[in-house]
């Protein structure tokens with residue numbers, strides 16, 4: 001890395017692949033904090049952004065990709081607060097207005113001014129319309145968006161900011177019903193988020209955790225992560241799960257796929273007054289009608305990303321050894337291969353880019 005320029009993986013045109021380009025070295029102003037990136041992980045959301053046709057997303061281009069970022073604080077703007085220079089941190093990715101009641105409470109994922117920000121095409125957060133961390137250096141708007149990670153490996157820390165945080169927030173959303181005696185929770189989709197949800201559920205609840213996926217290797221991963229039971233998604237899966245739950249339905253279902261097939265299974269196994277959290281954007285539809293397919297008293301939520309306090313708790317779980325992300329590392333210069341691998345399903349675990 002030379003002093004005058006730095007590398008960044010930039011989206012320069014809608015529908016065209018991102019390019020690793022030399023850009024001017026950013027310098028923090030105002031409240032900004034400059035981070036030396038140690039790791040930035042790739043996610044399916046990045047593919048949605050890369051593949052988006054013009055006009056589909058409320059973002060201006062060009063911008064640098066990367067919303068799951070860990071690194072070291074390198075430089076403070078004159079008004080910056082937060083972790084000291086040299087601190088190792090993970091970046092909280094959803095960036096709201098920073099001043100509404102939701103943002104003040106650390107829930108920038110649910111910023112009350114989101115619609116206005118989108119109308120102004122300000123971007124949703126790091127790497128999502130604003131410069132992210134698939135780069136040597138990253139400018140973060142404020143120190144409030146940084147969470148210290150101590151000596152946690154960067155490749156572990158980066159995915160916590162979305163895969164870990166979103167899984168944690170989904171669990172928080174349904175936690176209310178998981179404390180009861182003998183409560184069961186079904187996790188649909190044991191991928192980047194699902195395998196972390198299983199670990200978070202085991203570490204923070206007493207519920208029986210049942211994992212479902214269409215791939216045998218995903219079930220093996222669920223078992224490694226501590227699932228009490230795992231099974232392939234088939235026509236008889238709801239019956240198999242009900243049997244396993246002693247004939248009672250699931251207190252909660254976390255659907256990390258959100259396809260028609262998983263939503264059907266979800267409503268089929270849900271207990272009366274159960275909680276269904278639809279996390280995945282798989283395009284499935286669910287008809288809400290009374291009476292209908294949903295059991296009486298059912299509650300449905302559409303959790304999105306997570307809050308700053310939840311990111312802190314996810315980092316704490318990882319530091320105490322209760323949360324381990326499965327990752328595959330790539331050099332930043334090999335971003336194109338990593339993206340192709342994610343697209344083809346060839347990456348095992350979270351693909352993490354390491355500046356080289």
Ligand code: ZN
Nearest residue numbers: 043045068162
């Ligand atoms: Zn992500």
Ligand code: ZN
Nearest residue numbers: 097100103111
């Ligand atoms: Zn806000």
